[in-house]
Amino acid sequence: MAAHRDSAVGEQGSDGGRETEKPTEKAPVKKKSTGSASTSASTSTTAKKGARAPGAAGAKPAAAGKPAKAESRTALVRRARRINRELAEVFPYAHPELDFENPFQLVVATVLSAQTTDLRVNQTTPALFAKYPTPEDLAAANPEEVEEILRPTGFFRAKTRSVIGLSKMLAEDFGGEVPGRLEDLVKLPGVGRKTAFVVLGNAFGRPGITVDTHFQRLVRRWKWTEETDPDKIEAAVGALFPKSEWTDLSHHVIWHGRRICHARKPACGACPIAPLCPAYGEGETDPDKARKLLKYEKGGFPGQRLNPPQAYLDAGGRPAPPLDAA
Numbered sequence: 120m121a122a123h124r125d126s127a128v129g130e131q132g133s134d135g136g137r138e139t140e141k142p143t144e145k146a147p148v149k150k151k152s153t154g155s156a157s158t159s160a161s162t163s164t165t166a167k168k169g170a171r172a173p174g175a176a177g178a179k180p181a182a183a184g185k186p187a188k189a190e191s192r193t194a195l196v197r198r199a200r201r202i203n204r205e206l207a208e209v210f211p212y213a214h215p216e217l218d219f220e221n222p223f224q225l226v227v228a229t230v231l232s233a234q235t236t237d238l239r240v241n242q243t244t245p246a247l248f249a250k251y252p253t254p255e256d257l258a259a260a261n262p263e264e265v266e267e268i269l270r271p272t273g274f275f276r277a278k279t280r281s282v283i284g285l286s287k288m289l290a291e292d293f294g295g296e297v298p299g300r301l302e303d304l305v306k307l308p309g310v311g312r313k314t315a316f317v318v319l320g321n322a323f324g325r326p327g328i329t330v331d332t333h334f335q336r337l338v339r340r341w342k343w344t345e346e347t348d349p350d351k352i353e354a355a356v357g358a359l360f361p362k363s364e365w366t367d368l369s370h371h372v373i374w375h376g377r378r379i380c381h382a383r384k385p386a387c388g389a390c391p392i393a394p395l396c397p398a399y400g401e402g403e404t405d406p407d408k409a410r411k412l413l414k415y416e417k418g419g420f421p422g423q424r425l426n427p428p429q430a431y432l433d434a435g436g437r438p439a440p441p442l443d444a445a
């Protein structure tokens with residue numbers, strides 16, 4: 120999950136709509152033109168069978184794949200679902216990027232991820248949860264001691280107030296358990312809709328769309344919606360996909376935003392969905408230069424989680440280093 124600068128933890132909106140078109144999940148994924156495929160495939164560190172290297176599909180100029188100005192609703196739904204299927208091939212191991220072992224750890228980590236990276240949160244929370252493993256423990260904590268632990272995440276005084284405050288509410292009003300309902304979660308200090316959906320989607324298995332900064336940027340680049348309000352983005356994008364796909368869709372989009380389609384320099388020349396992207400050319404189109412822009416495992420570097428899922432390790436991903444090793 121995320122950080123708000125670069126965060127996958129964003130406040131988000133309502134239930135969204137329902138798909139209006141027959142699902143196309145089973146449609147075969149068409150092979151893209153070869154382009155730079157042969158050279159780019161060797162640069163990927165992801166060895167998992169089926170995982171696609173960025174650029175492996177060939178980042179052909181967008182013109183051929185660029186949707187017409189007046190793209191029909193049906194064509195938009197098809198293109199959006201195609202992008203999600205392609206990203207699922209590129210990131211078959213996509214997962215929340217905050218380390219957590221239970222809902223309490225996830226809600227705390229998500230609150231801490233505001234204005235920092237998930238990596239920094241993951242490097243900070245082991246000490247926090249070792250000292251305060253339960254809501255009751257954190258509720259009774261000395262704020263100054265918590266502040267010292269949280270200092271590396273920035274805004275540590277406000278974050279200390281939030282995590283102690285939400286722990287007190289969990290202990291006093293919810294029997295020490297994180298509630299599994301949106302209306303309860305948003306009552307917790309520091310928890311908005313985006314954080315609540317991250318928790319619901321990843322700790323309770325309830326579909327939700329996480330409209331963080333990456334999600335907002337990418338869906339506008341892809342012209343899935345022109346909305347700018349997170350709640351309206353959530354509703355507009357939710358209407359393009361079956362609800363059952365919302366959580367994985369969020370992971371795919373956020374992973375693509377973090378690794379390839381960056382805010383300032385998208386790596387268009389190494390982008391596996393270039394033929395489907397109206398914004399192709401907004402970033403670096405030279406394949407060699409674009410590959411140098413790739414981040415995390417796609418760029419050959421460690422991921423954000425110190426304890427990533429096995430599927431990620433099996434695919435060649437590497438755990439992030441602890442704080443004192445960073």
Ligand code: SF4
Binds near residue numbers: 390392402
């Ligand atoms: S703008 Fe992003 S999604 Fe579009 S081609 Fe460039 S990197 Fe890919």
